[in-house]
Amino acid sequence: MRANYKMQRIFLDRPLAAGAEIALDRAQTNYLLNVLRMTDGAEILVFNGRDGEWRATVRKPTKKSAALTIARLERPQPAPSRLVYCFAPLKSGRLDYMVQKAVEMGAGALQPVMTHHTQVPRINIERMAANAVEAAEQCGILSIPECREAVRFDTLLAGWDPAARLVFCDEDANTNNPLPALQALDAPPVGLLVGPEGGFSDAERAQLRALPFVTAIPLGPRILRADTAAVAALAVIQAAAGDWDTFNFP
Template identity: 65%
Template sequence: MRANYKMQRLYVTSDLAKSAGVAATPDAVNYLANVLRLQDGDEILVFNGRDGEWRAALRFESKKKLALEPLERTRDQPETPDLVYCFAPLKQGRLDYLVQKAVELGAGILQPVITQHTQVARIGTDRIEANAIEAAEQCGVLAIPQTREPLRLEKLLEGWDVSRRLIFCDEGHDTHNPLPALQSIPRGPLGVLVGPEGGFSEQERQALRKLPFVTAIPLGPRILRADTAAVAALALIQATIGDW
């Protein structure tokens, strides 16, 4: 069945099965009861990233206690997208946007990467996970991307699976057209690497270009903010060699 985007969607951590009540968290109770003003017997869609999407009825046991009763599976659980999205962390507002759009555009793994020009010293993976869940709730996504701990760029490349093509956005590329490079990549496992606000250093660019599993692409003639570049890169890759 197609997702019913008119119904409120809620991510839960509990297993989902027919008539097996799921206790709502205090935050969820407050949101459903006080913000959305839903009442006993109203229905929403729930998912946990494992058991598909379910239509569930609200069963209020008190003002602060709510059970969600799964009634019917509306969509089966799809496979998690096989796209590793590597990004240099940004300041909070831009990072939130970047993560949300990455989820919408099919990232299966979110991998923060520390580069020479990365300006954010501390990275909250909890916040990244929360933004990924929020994006999934809003956009009908069922497979929640895995959030990994930050790695320095050198460590990322040392441990990279060479059977997975890594596409990196190279602002110093000698052409503006990304399509020839993308169209030359055979379909298969992919990773995407987007740099920080200051871009990759020349040393990093040269190191990346020497690796046989790396493909460099430009993003056109315009100077883009890092979060804009992230969205542009994912859209180009999905449109050209993506999972459709």
């Protein structure tokens, strides 16, 4: 079922069910009344990433408080995506963009990975989660991806389920076309790994190519920035072997 883009929509980390009355805290009240300029009796869509999307009515018990009355279910909660997006952290502005686009493209989990050429040694998980929620709010998405703590490159590969396909973007591939490799898979890829600005080291690339559960793909004839590569790779995976066409990730 398509999202309703004509109504305002917010994420609310509370249980949602018909008839529920939810009092909002100060920050939520300020956002609802002063940013969205909702009035008493106005309708809004709410979701929590677990219970689907619900239509709710705004209530103003006092001038400085607000509450929501949950009315009816608009869209049921879909099964969560199994697609894990693994990436080398970038500087904050570009990381924000990359996280938002990964959510829009259907990633079910966001996994930062520390590689040899990673330039950002730490990542703010709370900021990453906030960007994921914002992207979901704006794009009609019902599932909030899991935002994981960063792991080292070796740790990611050592802990990967060998029955699950991991695709990585290889700038040294001997072709420009990623479609043949993706269309040859007999099951949808469960992970996508995009490297840092400097790319994967020779040792990392050799390690990836030696693993039977890893598939290397190119991303065309041009050098892409890491955040652009993320969008390009997620789009081609979804189109060739994801929930746009042949397979379903859930």
